[in-house]
Amino acid sequence: MKGRCSNSPGLIRGKENCQSDLCEMDDQGCPRCKTTKYRNPSLKLMVNVCGHTLCESCVDMLFVRGSGNCVQCDTPLRKSNFRVQLFEDPAVDKEVEIRKKVLKIYNKRDFDFSNLREYNDYLERVEEIVYNLTNNLEVEGTKQIMEAYQRENRDIIQKNKAKLTREQEELEELLLLEQQGNEQRRLETLQEEQRQLQAKRKSKQALLDELERSHVPATILLAQHKDRAAQLETQIEKQKQVVKTTIFSTGIPMGQTVSLLTVNRLEEVLYHYQPIHMHTYGPPVPELEQLGRLGYLNHVRTAQPQDMAGGYNSGLACHRAIQDAFSGLFHPLG
Amino acid sequence: MFHISSQKKYWTFDNEESLEQLRYEANQKYRNKMLASGKPGVSDAVFLEAHEENVLFRHYEKRLLDFCNAFKPVMPKSVVGTAIMYFRRFYLNNSLMEYHPRTIMLICAYLSCKVDEFNVSSTQFVGNLVQESAAGQERALEQILEYELLLIQQLNFHLVVHTPYRPMEGLLIDIKTRYPLLENPESLRKSVDDFLTRVTLTDSGLLFPPSQIAMTAILNSASRAGLSMESYLTECMGLKEDKETLLKMYDAMRRIKSLMKKYELPKPDEVNAYKVKLERVHADFGTNSNMYRGESVYGLHKINK
Numbered sequence: 091m092k093g094r095c096s097n098s099p100g101l102i103r104g105k106e107n108c109q110s111d112l113c114e115m116d117d118q119g120c121p122r123c124k125t126t127k128y129r130n131p132s133l134k135l136m137v138n139v140c141g142h143t144l145c146e147s148c149v150d151m152l153f154v155r156g157s158g159n160c161v162q163c164d165t166p167l168r169k170s171n172f173r174v175q176l177f178e179d180p181a182v183d184k185e186v187e188i189r190k191k192v193l194k195i196y197n198k199r200d201f202d203f204s205n206l207r208e209y210n211d212y213l214e215r216v217e218e219i220v221y222n223l224t225n226n227l228e229v230e231g232t233k234q235i236m237e238a239y240q241r242e243n244r245d246i247i248q249k250n251k252a253k254l255t256r257e258q259e260e261l262e263e264l265l266l267l268e269q270q271g272n273e274q275r276r277l278e279t280l281q282e283e284q285r286q287l288q289a290k291r292k293s294k295q296a297l298l299d300e301l302e303r304s305h306v307p308a309t310i311l312l313a314q315h316k317d318r319a320a321q322l323e324t325q326i327e328k329q330k331q332v333v334k335t336t337i338f339s340t341g342i343p344m345g346q347t348v349s350l351l352t353v354n355r356l357e358e359v360l361y362h363y364q365p366i367h368m369h370t371y372g373p374p375v376p377e378l379e380q381l382g383r384l385g386y387l388n389h390v391r392t393a394q395p396q397d398m399a400g401g402y403n404s405g406l407a408c409h410r411a412i413q414d415a416f417s418g419l420f421h422p423l424g
Numbered sequence: 425m426f427h428i429s430s431q432k433k434y435w436t437f438d439n440e441e442s443l444e445q446l447r448y449e450a451n452q453k454y455r456n457k458m459l460a461s462g463k464p465g466v467s468d469a470v471f472l473e474a475h476e477e478n479v480l481f482r483h484y485e486k487r488l489l490d491f492c493n494a495f496k497p498v499m500p501k502s503v504v505g506t507a508i509m510y511f512r513r514f515y516l517n518n519s520l521m522e523y524h525p526r527t528i529m530l531i532c533a534y535l536s537c538k539v540d541e542f543n544v545s546s547t548q549f550v551g552n553l554v555q556e557s558a559a560g561q562e563r564a565l566e567q568i569l570e571y572e573l574l575l576i577q578q579l580n581f582h583l584v585v586h587t588p589y590r591p592m593e594g595l596l597i598d599i600k601t602r603y604p605l606l607e608n609p610e611s612l613r614k615s616v617d618d619f620l621t622r623v624t625l626t627d628s629g630l631l632f633p634p635s636q637i638a639m640t641a642i643l644n645s646a647s648r649a650g651l652s653m654e655s656y657l658t659e660c661m662g663l664k665e666d667k668e669t670l671l672k673m674y675d676a677m678r679r680i681k682s683l684m685k686k687y688e689l690p691k692p693d694e695v696n697a698y699k700v701k702l703e704r705v706h707a708d709f710g711t712n713s714n715m716y717r718g719e720s721v722y723g724l725h726k727i728n729k
């Protein structure tokens with residue numbers, strides 16, 4: 091990210107990802123021309139195989155002079171080795187490059203192995219190789235291991251490569267189809283809109299013409315025009331609904347019956363509601379709604395407007411007091 | 425409601441004898457525990473008997489009542505009733521020798537304020553211990569917080585107590601509405617309140633439903649004032665036909681009244697004698713080293729006298 095961008099904590103660099111307008115400063119300058127980076131935020135950083143960054147202009151400068159050595163670690167470089175940096179940390183970019191190369195050779199997949207254990211061991215070996223190459227440990231030994239593997243598994247590598255390309259092609263085809271579909275839909279909606287606009291304009295023009303020419307009074311003409319406009323609207327609405335869908339978005343065509351396993355029919359006793367019967371051990375308490383009619387509320391403090399605003403009414407307090415008074419009055423014990 | 429409450433299920437007993445039995449057993453349990461522990465100086469004579477504990481219990485109960493009455497801000501009656509009920513329930517299953525009533529008394533009041541939603545902060549609460557210095561109040565607060573969970577546990581987590589005050593209000597409303605024979609029920613209110621306060625100092629709360637206690641209070645005050653209310657039970661409560669229930673009601677009321685008559689304030693010399701013993705027991709065998717020595721620390725005896 092450019093600058094201390096606190097909102098999107100991802101590693102991906104790029105102006106389109108950074109939503110804040112305040113990120114202009116870069117937290118890493120180009121090691122050679124430091125100032126240029128700050129002045130020109132649109133300048134991209136390139137990274138090479140040794141893991142160090144250089145801005146575009148510095149790369150050009152470097153190869154104009156013909157010398158091909160990295161500024162920081164002095165490894166010989168080729169111009170083609172520079173790739174646009176995707177990640178903020180150049181070490182990550184370096185690892186990504188190495189991983190791509192390794193995986194071109196080590197391209198076995200999970201069904202190539204007989205059990206999970208072997209697959210995991212294979213993956214572990216791959217990781218070790220990537221790690222060694224990234225951190226420049228035992229580069230020679232690792233390279234030899236890679237070559238040995240390549241020689242041994244040549245045909246499997248070829249087969250897997252072919253498989254991979256086929257899958258990628260299929261995916262790309264699907265993507266293409268989808269995109270085409272989207273494009274078509276977009277065009278169609280645009281055309282529809284155009285047509286509608288035109289229709290509206292025509293009717294307006296027709297109204298103006300009629301107002302000029304005809305002898306019928308203006309109010310009637312306006313009413314007719316309105317009618318026609320309303321009719322147009324309903325027509326448009328209908329058209330929109332007419333678009334029939336024949337398949338669901340998952341690809342299953344509509345109207346197709348899906349056969350499922352038969353579900354066993356469970357027959358159980360039907361539930362009958364029994365109201366709860368509470369034994370209060372006392373005389374019956376009048377209902378809350380009846381209290382006013384029976385005259386109980388005359389003997390309770392009337393509710394103030396403040397109380398009633400909260401939903402309180404004097405019947406509630408009265409009812410509770412009566413309930414408490416009657417509950418347990420005929421209690422057999424004591 | 426009372427009829428589905430834990431009070432009815434677990435804390436309402438059949439008769440006074442079962443209560444006596446429980447207290448006796450609590451006393452015995454403590455004694456046996458101490459005798460079995462084999463500490464030096466342990467002998468039967470050192471411990472309090474059940475009836476001696478009873479005297480002290482009544483004394484401290486009275487002090488709790490006075491504390492609650494002197495409380496600032498004014499404690500609602502239900503809070504006071506709940507506090508005394510907690511105190512009573514606690515010492516039904518525990519001995520006074522094991523937990524000093526002076527501490528338990530304050531905790532009961534504190535817990536009751538919380539349960540009954542009478543909002544008093546802890547500092548405000550200990551501020552009511554007027555004879556204490558600020559440091560003393562701090563220590564009292566610490567003690568309260570230490571023993572609070574114990575109290576809740578001994579109450580078996582049954583914290584809702586149904587006191588007779590709301591049933592009393594309900595009965596008054598009912599009388600005013602359905603029983604025009606009695607002209608001015610409000611005139612009875614003062615004596616009814618008085619009766620209810622005295623009844624909380626007896627075991628009635630553990631034996632009878634609060635509505636029965638309230639009914640007794642009202643009928644008693646009415647008869648004291650010379651007003652007849654007999655037909656209230658028969659007419660309004662629909663007990664004309666149901667002789668059996670009517671008889672049971674009268675019986676319950678009689679028992680409540682007799683309990684009230686039996687109650688008497690503990691005699692000061694007895695109290696002092698037993699107090700000395702209690703202090704000795706707590707000093708020698710008390711598990712809490714934090715415990716205060718001497719009564720004057722909480723200084724409530726001034727109110728007592």
